[in-house]
Amino acid sequence: MMNFHRMLLVAATVLFLSLATAQGGRAQEAPVAAPPVEASTPFDEKFYAAALREEANRQPITVQGGVRRPLMFFRQIANRKWNAGALFLYLVFISALLKIFLPALTARTIARCRSNCFISLSSAFIYSTILISLVRFAFKTDDLAPMGVFTIGLVQLSFALGACFGVNLLAQKLYEFLSREREPASIYGRALLYGFCLTLVAGLMAGVSLIPNLGRLPRIGNRVVTLVAALGLGGLVNLAAGAQKPRAEAQGSAEN
DSSP states (O other), X not given: XXXXXXXXXXXXXXXXXXXXXXXXXHXXXXXXXOOOOOOOOOHHHHHHHHTTOOHHHHSOOOIIIIITSHHHHHHHHHHSOOOHHHHHHHHHHHHHHHHHHOHHHHHHHHHHHHHOHHHHHHHHHHHHHHHHHHHHHHTTSGGGHHHHHHHHHHHHHHHHHHHHHHHHHHHHHHHXXXXXXXXXXXXXXXXXXXXXXXXXXXXXXXXXTTOOOBTTBOOHHHHHHHHHHHHHHHHHHHHHHHHHXXXXXXXXXXXX
């Protein structure tokens, strides 16, 4: 009888301790936080905060999702926040190399752009449309997927070079404006002035790329830089197409 009472006492003690432990664990659970209430923010703070948003940069671009749809791929790139410092260094360095080592090509491309901006932009649009259509066709089958990746890389490279030609175009215009009354006499003075104009235009382009979304308009700055790149690319394409006409005419006259 005594052993039975002891067993009953031990069982009651264990049950009490288990209930107390369960109640203590429930009491230590963190309360669920209420969803934060968005406070009213002034418009100027929202505007400047929009320049720091990086949601578009966090969205991954994959071959299956983005690259296979080139228009969506380029739109994702245009909606991202670009590195202004890297863009500035690239524009200054490559534009200067083109001006130094390919001066004739740079001068002819600039002349084509200045002769008719609309034709240059139309040439860039036709060139890009043909290559993007080729990308869409290549990704229809996995056998031609490498060709699609190469072609979309060619489009990016073309616009990257077009941006440098566009920077040289704007730098040449600024150089002519600053040296309108008195042009430097020495070649070093002219080179120094043109280098200053080139650096100033590249810095302006890098600064323009930082312009954030304006209401429903997505990242205006990136699209302005792309427009300048399209102008330079169109001048180069127009120059290449124009160079083929005399050759074709010469070959036709030789055959006759």
